[in-house]
Amino acid sequence: MKKTNAIRELEMNKIRHVVREYEVDEDNLDALSVAIKTNEDVTKVFKTLVLLNEKKEMIVACIPGIEKVDLKKLAKLSGSKKVEMLAMKDLFSYTGYLRGGCSPVGIKKKHKTFIHESAYDNEKILISGGLRGLQIEIEPKLLIDYLKIIVGDIVEI
Numbered sequence: 436m437k438k439t440n441a442i443r444e445l446e447m448n449k450i451r452h453v454v455r456e457y458e459v460d461e462d463n464l465d466a467l468s469v470a471i472k473t474n475e476d477v478t479k480v481f482k483t484l485v486l487l488n489e490k491k492e493m494i495v496a497c498i499p500g501i502e503k504v505d506l507k508k509l510a511k512l513s514g515s516k517k518v519e520m521l522a523m524k525d526l527f528s529y530t531g532y533l534r535g536g537c538s539p540v541g542i543k544k545k546h547k548t549f550i551h552e553s554a555y556d557n558e559k560i561l562i563s564g565g566l567r568g569l570q571i572e573i574e575p576k577l578l579i580d581y582l583k584i585i586v587g588d589i590v591e592i
Contacts, residue, residue, distance in 0.1 A: 437566060437569075439536075439538070439541065439564055439565030439566050439569065440531060440538075440540075440541030440542075440543075440565055441538035441540035441541035441563070441564055441565035441571060442454055442564055442565065442569075442571070443541070444540050444541045445540060445571065445573075445581075448581065450573070450577055450578075450581050451573070451574065451577060452571050452572060452573040452577075453571070453572040453573075454564055454569060454570075454571060454572075455473055455561070455564075455569070455570045455571075455572055456568055456569055456570075457469065457472035457473050457568055457570065458472060458568065459535075459567045459568040461567075464534065464535030464567065465482075465500065466480040466481075466482050466499075466500020466501060467500060467501060469500065469561070469570060470500065473561060473570055475561055477499070477500050477501050478499050478500075478501070478553065478556075478557070479499075479557050479559065479560050479561055480499070480500040480560070480561045480570070481497045481498060481499060481500065481550070481551075481554065481560050481561065481562050482497070482498060482499075482500045482563075483495060483496075483497055483537045483538060483539050483562065483563055484496045484497075484498065484504055484520065485520075485521040485526060485529060485530060485537065486504075486506075486509070486518045486519060486520055486521055487518065487519060487521055488510070488513065488515035488516070488517065488518050489515060489516045489517050489518075490515075492515075492546070492547075493521070493529055493542075493544055493545070493546040494509070494513055494515070494518055494546060494547055494548075494549065495539050495542065495546050495547070495548040495549070496509055496548075496549045496550070496551075496589055497539050497548070497549070497550040497551065497554070497562060497584070498550075498551045498589060498590050499551060499553055499590070502551065502590040502591070503590060503591045504589055504590060504591070505588075505589055505590055505591045505592075506518050506519065508587070508588060508589050508590075509549060509589045512549060512585065512587045512589060513547060513549065513585075529542075529544055530542045530543075530544070531543055532563070532565055533567070535563075535567045536563055536564075536565055536566045536567040536568075536569070537563055537565075538562055538563040538564060538565040538571070539562060539563075539578070539582060539584070540562070540565070540571070540578075540581075540582065541565055547585065548582050548583075548584045548585070549584065549585045549586075549587060549589055550575070550578075550579060550584045550585075550586055550589075551586075551587070551588065551589050551590050552586050552587060552588055554575035554578075554579070554586070555575055555576075555586070557575060558574065559572050559573060559574055559575075560572070560573065560574075560575050560578070561573075562578065
């Protein structure tokens with residue numbers, strides 16, 4: 436198994452987690468496909484979204500894979516006037532990760548991270564391991580405490 440920035444960082448800081456590998460289908464990188472391949476409920480698979488606010492500051496949001504981020508709710512929670520999705524072409528330069536493998540752990544540039552409150556409904560959640568085909572299974576509280584994530588309602592109704 437290849438070690439990513441996310442996995443190295445969790446190991447170095449002794450954060451309990453399990454790395455789960457699955458076969459990648461480049462045409463289906465969505466959370467539902469990950470849930471099927473990892474045999475998990477899709478509500479436990481959290482996708483990582485990268486956004487910019489009006490000051491071009493990076494904001495990271497983790498939401499259940501089948502949900503859509505509510506830009507207005509996220510902007511309000513982050514203290515921003517507005518937020519918008521980062522252009523896919525800029526994802527690697529901002530995070531060091533590619534689409535389908537972006538983890539909230541191991542991002543080098545300064546940013547705030549937010550997670551949907553439903554994370555607490557689960558004993559464990561899956562987040563990207565920093566590479567397509569790798570997921571990190573982790574207790575939400577450990578992830579939230581480690582990254583100082585702000586928890587709130589950031590998905591569309």
